[in-house]
Amino acid sequence: MGVATLGVGATGIFELAVLVEDGWQRQGVGTRLTASLLDSARARGVTGIHADVLGDDQFILRALRRIGPLTVSIESGRL
Numbered sequence: 001m002g003v004a005t006l007g008v009g010a011t012g013i014f015e016l017a018v019l020v021e022d023g024w025q026r027q028g029v030g031t032r033l034t035a036s037l038l039d040s041a042r043a044r045g046v047t048g049i050h051a052d053v054l055g056d057d058q059f060i061l062r063a064l065r066r067i068g069p070l071t072v073s074i075e076s077g078r079l
């Protein structure tokens with residue numbers, strides 16, 4: 001149905017990526033995958049993660065804000 005990943009690069013920053021199959025979108029899958037992944041990360045001592053969001057996709061910010069505290073910055077049209 002979907003996949004959520006949290007990868008850590010050379011910078012040490014944890015990067016979140018989420019993809020839900022078209023036919024399963026808007027049924028809570030992305031929210032559940034993300035919340036579950038972040039719960040696991042938190043339990044392992046991760047205190048912050050980063051996600052790139054397209055400027056048009058404000059709904060993703062609303063969904064992320066429901067999962068945990070959020071800080072938003074704008075960079076080249078991306079949030």
Ligand SMILES: CC(C)(COP(=O)(O)OP(=O)(O)OC[C@H]1O[C@@H](n2cnc3c(N)ncnc32)[C@H](O)[C@@H]1OP(=O)(O)O)[C@@H](O)C(=O)NCCC(=O)NCCS
Nearest residue numbers: 017018019020021024025026027028029030031032059063
């Ligand atoms: C973005 C994505 C991961 C969200 O997953 P999802 O399972 O569809 O999301 P949810 O069902 O958990 O919905 C979360 C909220 O976003 C809203 N939402 C989801 N897709 C939306 C869309 N295309 N337009 C507007 N709102 C949308 C839902 O209505 C819900 O809000 P609500 O609770 O206020 O109704 C999924 O749509 C997707 O894979 N999109 C393509 C890839 C992408 O854009 N990834 C994000 C960047 S990494």
